[in-house]
Amino acid sequence: MSTADIAPESVLERRGVFTPDLLDRCISCGFCLPACPTYALTGVETSSPRGRINLMRALETGLLADDDPTVRDESSFCLGCRACEPVCPAGVQYGALLEEWRDHMWKGRRRPWKVRPLLWVVDKPRRVRAMGIVRRHAGRGSEAPGPVNLMLGCFERVLYPRVSLDARELAAELAAPDDQGCCGALHAHNGEFGRGKELAEELGDALPGTIVTTSGGCAAHLASVLGPERVKEFSQWLVEREQPRAAPPEEPSLDRGGTRALGATPAETDDPRAAQAEPRDGAAAKPAGGRPRIGLQDSCHLRNGLGVWREPRELIARVGEYVELPSAAACCGAAGSYAIVRPKDSARVLDRHLDEIADADLDVIAVVNPGCYRQLQQGVKRRGLRTRVVHLAELLAGEK
């Protein structure tokens, strides 16, 4: 038979680049294709999560070599946004596979040269501190860590020092010792997973207790190393602080997820699902007298990695009219160092977001991650849009 001569990967020799359990999980169903921003751009299987996993498998079995140009290009063309993960019924951990891929592909000299100075700067806490000296942020050198500590971030403290100041204004109990470095996400996503993990552990030592961060990407990386109990993204922490014993968001609070017993009246609309659906309809809602129209750009790893997306929407809806943009949950193209490594592709990914911001004529677009902040700020400026880009902490502090 025609199929007899074709062996599955699993019986071929493996090179040990990837963890077998991670790589074997994909059954190529293709459910990830519509979620992938680079597949949307190209329409080519090779630039989809399923296609890239097939490339990884070919690399693993030696069918394709390390220096194969397509393998190399796709390892950097992928945004690493992990939008393919929540839609994957098979539970493939694509983000973890990508880290292993880049670890292998980007060793030493093969790493994109533009990334190298970034990694150098954030590799040592004293360099991170030195960057922050020029700007006034919330960190104080003399301050001792408390039970709950604010992470100052590496680039965030330089580019957006206002964010940490506003976070502290909103929550005075946040301690912010200056003696803290980078979380290691940049390393982990750029081919130095081991060092990325070490940096997260060092930060965990410097900030014992709960770590609160205003950066969604850092939150996801830190949580993957230190555990989700110890790490909270700012909006998540604010909402959980108000409702300390709230059920985890993924659990339906009705006995059998949105169903009623036969014969029961279908009236009650206290169904949490209906309530959650509300903000999504916000775009169609009429503007309430003079309240600002505010959109949100989700942080990819915060949403796709930690499942946090309701919280920032809830907080925004308290201070303005929340408008759900169609691509709010899709990557804006900042993607860590992506905007620097692949500026043209990054701008192509951003275009759709800018179109939607312009169409919705937003007053404000809120962000929960410094990379998205920079990306949207530059895009909005380039297009000459009137929309203001602000971090959620700044937005909430401004309303106080």
Added chain:
Amino acid sequence: MAATATSTGLGRRLEGVVGREHVRTDEGALVTFSTDATPLVRGRPDAVVFPATAEEVAGVLRIANERGVPVVPRGSGTNLSGGTVPHRGGIVLVLTRMNEVKEVSDAELVAVCEPGVRTIELAQAAAAKGLLFPPDPGSHTIATVGGNVAECSGGLRALKYGVTRDYVLGVEAVLPTGEIIRSGGRLVKDVAGYDLGRLLCGSEGTLAVMTELTLRLVPAPEASVIGMAYFPGLAGAARAVSRVLASGVLPVTLEFLDQVCIGAVEDYAHIGLDTSAGALLIFGQDGDPAVIERDLQRMAQACETEGATEVRIAESPEAASELLEARRAVLPALSRLEPLTILEDATVPRSRIAEMVEYIQQVAQRHELKIGTFGHAGDGNLHPTAVLDPADEGAVHRAHAAFDEIFARAIELDGTITGEHGVGIGKLRYLERQLGADHIALLRRIKAAFDPNGILNPGKLGS
């Protein structure tokens, strides 16, 4: 190794037709077009081509026909029978650039679209005008309309609304020899000539490449409601299906899942399914709200008579669609148990479902396999899925032996070896058993009439 597309100049000739940026011959791209969603079958193509028009498709086919190069048409590659795997090499012809919905007419209840439109996009375009395109295969968010027509896809609404073939009014298609033909059109009545549209529907890309489809739409139902019933075992659920269908109700949806499938899908979707139940029957009706209520009552009663332990109704459209989307994800979710899932779609007359389900369970036991069964119970279309460790070669062989028996039994029960996934590569060897030698010989003559040089999807249907 065989000569590459570049070394033979094939790549350059194809570039002349579709433009340089729409031909891929790099090893990496060829690897990613070696598979579809079918496990264990693969084949490296020599080139991947992305045409934008029927004329470009014709140009590609003429080159291939002249050189005797195989051509495998492909949409999003969600095929489950190896139908889009280029196991004889050649050209993969990807039609996803042809993705325009050209027209949705509420006056004529017709949609005209290109083959690369995703099924859900067509459904949404229809819904925007208050219309329904009923075929909704499990992969409707990914799969293309062209692929659905080529495979005659079914879906969750087939019981009441039929399958893709019931919605194909006309096609424009390119013959393997390069001529562009049209058959049928926007007319409900048209008997001028053989119904080639119907012939191409389900032809699995072996006769011609469809480049435009004219499809029938129906008015969208006023309302639709989904309910669910838990049973101690699959047998009870299967009996309930027969009882529902005998009660004078034609439900829009009647799906069942056994315990293995309930557990896997709940692990993915977290929608609060009772994973301790032996089986779950999902039933649905659409149309006039008063009729829905009456039918739901009848279906619920049928379930209770057959021993349902609990019957529930989805509270909101959101909850209903969550339940249906979870049902669509059963197959990939099953791979959470083991990474290799071999899925088949043996189908029997609906009155024989209980018998078939019981037989599948016996086969699984005899071959010491974990087989999860789910499927479109209302139309007898079952999806027994063996969940295996790919490293366990013995288990893979046992699974093939088990499916041999399951197919044989399906044929004995006046069923079919494939309800909606297609014959593809793997089931070709069972086809003659079902159809007989004379029928197979006729298929081959039809294939030869369309494709004298045998370039379109060779080694599959008609070969």
